[in-house]
Amino acid sequence: ALLQPIESLAAAVNNPRPIPVAEGLQRIRLPPGFVIDIFADNVKGARSMALSPAGNLYVGTFAEWGKKPSGNVYALRDKDGDGRAEELLTIAAGLDHPNGVAWHKGDLYVAEISRILRFRNIDKHLDDPPAFEVVGAPFPRDFHHGWKFIRFSPDGKLYVPVGAPCNICEPSQQHS
DSSP: OOHHHHHHHHHHHHSOOOOOHHHHHHHOOOOTTOOOOOSOSOOTTEEEEEEOTTSOEEEEEOOSTTOSSOEEEEEEEOSSSSSSOOEEEEEEEEESOOOEEEEETTEEEEEOSSOEEEETTGGGGTTSOOOOEEEEOOOOOOOTTTOOOOEEOTTSOEEOOOOOSSSSSOOOTTOO
16 A cells, blocks of 8 residues: 555656746745746756846756767847847857856856866857867866856856766776
């Protein structure tokens, strides 16, 4: 008799009912004076965001598990000030899980699995993005726990995590 509820619970956890976005937003409880709404719904695999002083929202993506090339970096612009992104621009395509993005002094930093990229003065070049330069490499190439969330500290230092190459193992030279 106990087996049936456990199987049902496992099925519910593995296959949760998708919640419509509008219903999900209504479930979120915010403090007085705060609001939540949808800015954009057209960025597949969105993971990490960075907002520039000009109001451009940069989005790093993480595509399907283990696929290469795996991700793009986008810029979203609210051109008419209505709180919704009317424009989606591709900054870079086919990168190796460009999950992490950070904004610092006019430049966009993007973290791939094994390196950090910089797009100089990006806000002024959204319609024709500049080529990136590699500013941090090499990091380990291990996919497992290798994708990165990056941030600048108040003193201007960029913090980059390095994940373990596996869940339960002794890292070796093969993991690099």
